[in-house]
Amino acid sequence: MKLHPNSRATRTQRPWASLSAVFLILACFGLSPVAAAAPSEWPSKPVRLVVPYAPGGIADIAARSAAQKMAEQTGQPFVVENKPGADTRIGTEYVARAKGDAYVLLLAGGGFAVNNALFDNLPYDTVRDFVPVGLVVSNPLLLVTAADKPYQNVGDLVQAAKKGEVITLASGGRGTLSHMSMELLASSTGVPITHVPYKGGSAHTADVVSGLVSGIFENPSSALPLVRSGKYKPLAVTGAQRNSALPDVPTVMESGVEGFEVINWFGMFAPAGIEPATAQQMAAVLERALQDESLRTRFSSEGVTVGGPLGSEFGSFVADETKKWATIVESRNIRDNQ
Numbered sequence: 001m002k003l004h005p006n007s008r009a010t011r012t013q014r015p016w017a018s019l020s021a022v023f024l025i026l027a028c029f030g031l032s033p034v035a036a037a038a039p040s041e042w043p044s045k046p047v048r049l050v051v052p053y054a055p056g057g058i059a060d061i062a063a064r065s066a067a068q069k070m071a072e073q074t075g076q077p078f079v080v081e082n083k084p085g086a087d088t089r090i091g092t093e094y095v096a097r098a099k100g101d102a103y104v105l106l107l108a109g110g111g112f113a114v115n116n117a118l119f120d121n122l123p124y125d126t127v128r129d130f131v132p133v134g135l136v137v138s139n140p141l142l143l144v145t146a147a148d149k150p151y152q153n154v155g156d157l158v159q160a161a162k163k164g165e166v167i168t169l170a171s172g173g174r175g176t177l178s179h180m181s182m183e184l185l186a187s188s189t190g191v192p193i194t195h196v197p198y199k200g201g202s203a204h205t206a207d208v209v210s211g212l213v214s215g216i217f218e219n220p221s222s223a224l225p226l227v228r229s230g231k232y233k234p235l236a237v238t239g240a241q242r243n244s245a246l247p248d249v250p251t252v253m254e255s256g257v258e259g260f261e262v263i264n265w266f267g268m269f270a271p272a273g274i275e276p277a278t279a280q281q282m283a284a285v286l287e288r289a290l291q292d293e294s295l296r297t298r299f300s301s302e303g304v305t306v307g308g309p310l311g312s313e314f315g316s317f318v319a320d321e322t323k324k325w326a327t328i329v330e331s332r333n334i335r336d337n338q
Contacts, residue, residue: 042102042281046077049268051107052091054084058221058304062137062266063107065299069289087115087175089122096124100273102282107136109266110177110325113318117326118175119336126322130269131279132315134286135308137299138265140239141181142223143252144232145215146208154185154236154255157214161191168194170204170216175336180325181217181238181262183332188257208232219264220245220303238262245303265321267314283310 049067053059060082067078083091088111095106116126124130143154151157161167171179174197186193196213198204202222207213209231217238224245226232236252237243240261252260268286270279290296290307299306309317329335 042278042285043074043076045103046079047103047105049078049080049105049107050091050095051080051082052084052088053082053109055082058137058139058219058264059107059109059266061221062299062304065295066107066136066268066286066289069292069295070285073285073289087111087119087173089115089119093123095269095271096129098271099129101271102274102278104271105133105282106130106269106271107266108269110180110264110321111175112267112269113321114175114177114180114325114329116322117329117335126318129272131272131274132311132318133268133270133279133282134290134310134314135265135267135317136286136290137304137306138263138308139220139302139304140237140243140251141177141217141262141264142220142227142237142243142246142249143181143215143217143235144208144223144227145235146211147230147233149211149214149233151215151233151235153250154252154257157235158189158191158257161189161193166194167191168196168213170196170198170208170213172204173197173199174334177262177264178217180328183328183334184260184262185252185257187328187331188260217262224302243303244300265308267308267318279311286310 047070049063051060051063060080063080067080071078083094085091088108092106092108092112095104098104112126115122145151145157151160157167169178169182171182173179179195179197182193182195196204204213204216205226208216209226215235218232220243223232223234227234227246234246234249236255237246237249238252238261240251240253242249242251268282270282287307287310296306308314
């Protein structure tokens with residue numbers, strides 16, 4: 001299953017095409033989307049949810065929100081542990097090493113798919129070492145510039161680049177979704193765009209607002225307050241449809257960049273080796289937790305969608321994302337050989 005229709009890519013150097021097949025095999029062992037009834041044995045003790053990001057961002061907020069609702073559903077504590085560092089590899093490896101432990105879960109995002117292509121020597125395998133549980137939250141990014149920049153849409157930005165203007169787009173760091181979105185835009189339009197990486201967080205904000213850099217692909221949760229205060233000008237959203245939080249802002253595809261779609265997502269994974277029935281129960285608990293209306297309403301106001309595919313369907317989505325970004329990493333020559 002695909003969360004969105006335009007995740008398509010091929011790759012010659014690595015067997016990404018087999019990822020969907022691997023997740024399909026997992027489904028045959030009982031890791032398909034949850035049935036109406038599920039075993040009640042899990043959880044029988046506290047669960048640790050590892051977040052490979054620093055506290056305070058959308059990943060941390062999503063993890064804590066899901067953990068709270070899952071605890072309410074099951075009567076067991078769900079404890080969020082932040083383990084940031086090394087482009088999310090530290091926390092991700094920690095969970096990978098907990099093979100067979102159904103009480104250590106991972107909240108991973110787009111970097112989970114990007115890193116598979118970006119780094120040659122990952123200490124884990126994103127297919128073999130993890131079981132997909134389900135999508136927690138997802139949202140398009142916003143392409144924003146300073147309010148006084150002359151661009152009114154993506155077309156203006158592209159035309160400026162074609163006329164020789166140096167276009168610089170900030171990001172939260174190399175390999176982040178803001179960076180990969182910039183690379184995809186450059187690849188899709190054929191115009192030169194200079195990447196200006198920052199060390200995560202909001203370090204880039206002052207430079208975008210002042211116009212020192214041309215703009216950034218930003219998460220709605222971070223960008224919307226600045227849009228509403230008049231400091232950011234939104235040019236486009238990266239989803240297939242317009243975002244409910246900014247209904248007047250067109251998509252990048254509407255702006256003339258065919259096939260451009262980027263979704264920022266965070267999902268839950270378990271380490272490999274857990275029982276299939278336990279994986280089904282995890283997905284069932286997550287699904288029920290994410291149906292909470294107050295949770296959905298709170299995230300919706302920030303342009304974030306709660307919930308999505310579960311089990312093997314979520315695994316297929318992750319496989320599609322992995323193939324897509326592998327192609328961009330290859331074509332833009334941005335692999336890290338560490």
